[in-house]
Amino acid sequence: MTNTPILILSGKGKTGRRVVEQLDARQLPVRLASRSSEQPFDWYDENTWSGTVAGIDTAYLAPPVGPTGLAQAGKFIKQAASEGLRRVVLLSGRGVGSPGREFAVYESGLELEHAVKDSGADWTIVRPAWFMQGFSEDFMLDYVQAGEIRLSAGDGAEAWIDTNDVGDVMAAALLDERHTGETYSLSGPRTLTMAEVAAELSTATGRPIASVDLVPEQHVAEMVEYGVLREDAESVRDLFAVIRNHRSEYVSDGVQQVLGRAPRDFADWARETAKTGVWSV
Numbered sequence: 001m002t003n004t005p006i007l008i009l010s011g012k013g014k015t016g017r018r019v020v021e022q023l024d025a026r027q028l029p030v031r032l033a034s035r036s037s038e039q040p041f042d043w044y045d046e047n048t049w050s051g052t053v054a055g056i057d058t059a060y061l062a063p064p065v066g067p068t069g070l071a072q073a074g075k076f077i078k079q080a081a082s083e084g085l086r087r088v089v090l091l092s093g094r095g096v097g098s099p100g101r102e103f104a105v106y107e108s109g110l111e112l113e114h115a116v117k118d119s120g121a122d123w124t125i126v127r128p129a130w131f132m133q134g135f136s137e138d139f140m141l142d143y144v145q146a147g148e149i150r151l152s153a154g155d156g157a158e159a160w161i162d163t164n165d166v167g168d169v170m171a172a173a174l175l176d177e178r179h180t181g182e183t184y185s186l187s188g189p190r191t192l193t194m195a196e197v198a199a200e201l202s203t204a205t206g207r208p209i210a211s212v213d214l215v216p217e218q219h220v221a222e223m224v225e226y227g228v229l230r231e232d233a234e235s236v237r238d239l240f241a242v243i244r245n246h247r248s249e250y251v252s253d254g255v256q257q258v259l260g261r262a263p264r265d266f267a268d269w270a271r272e273t274a275k276t277g278v279w280s281v
């Protein structure tokens with residue numbers, strides 16, 4: 001491991017922030033790249049890409065969510081490897097690569113994984129389940145505060161993972177080259193339906209929180225109204241369709257494999273998160 005900065009693409013996001021914390025704690029230099037970084041970087045504006053990997057060996061890549069953004073990330077990684085990037089740790093998704101995934105977002109995710117593998121750089125691919133922090137740091141936070149979680153997961157269950165566990169795995173992958181060439185699937189220790197998530201959040205907050213099941217198109221409409229790009233909202237709808245179709249009801253042991261410990265449970269995460277006041281109204 002050289003002492004050149006590690007590039008963190010989307011370094012202010014849910015996972016990037018945690019990776020930066022891990023590297024800061026080890027006093028390792030980092031360079032952030034996103035629209036608000038010192039040198040602005042935009043996935044959708046290739047004019048901002050030049051110089052991003054100058055003096056960089058290793059990068060953490062948290063890509064955008066929709067097919068266009070995923071394709072841009074693939075294009076970027078090819079360019080970056082030709083400019084000297086030697087190693088990349090990619091945040092992918094747990095459903096990517098499973099047979100029978102009919103949705104564009106999975107196909108685009110798989111294409112990005114292939115672009116990373118074909119880039120010539122060494123790689124580690126990490127495929128997590130849905131993040132618990134979606135309810136505390138992202139668009140679902142508003143639902144918790146409003147007491148009504150409005151999604152389209154039906155009565156399907158997901159093995160929600162604590163993003164801190166994802167950050168720990170990413171840091172391990174970045175810092176230890178023995179993870180090169182490995183693909184890890186990560187999840188929390190158990191699956192929960194939306195009704196069970198709502199019950200856990202009610203217990204943690206001490207307030208009634210309901211789960212309202214939307215038909216998928218209503219879910220898209222509400223996300224767009226909230227400000228999400230239509231293409232990204234449609235990708236999220238499709239990711240939820242996989243939960244709705246009961247195809248995410250399994251646990252994955254990547255946290256144990258990489259860190260040698262169990263992942264955190266939803267109830268523990270919710271109890272600790274409630275103490276931060278993020279759900280106070």
Ligand SMILES: NC(=O)c1ccc[n+]([C@@H]2O[C@H](COP(=O)([O-])OP(=O)(O)OC[C@H]3O[C@@H](n4cnc5c(N)ncnc54)[C@H](OP(=O)(O)O)[C@@H]3O)[C@@H](O)[C@H]2O)c1
Binds near residue numbers: 012035042044065128
């Ligand atoms: N949420 C989940 O449950 C889940 C589960 C598995 C996989 N994933 C995958 O995780 C990825 C997202 O990672 P994350 O949750 O860590 O990120 P995130 O919290 O969504 O953060 C996105 C970050 O990206 C930057 N960003 C936004 N638009 C940008 C643009 N056009 N160009 C450059 N940077 C931009 C933002 O910083 P600036 O504002 O400074 O640009 C922001 O800090 C997606 O690919 C998603 O599919 C998510």
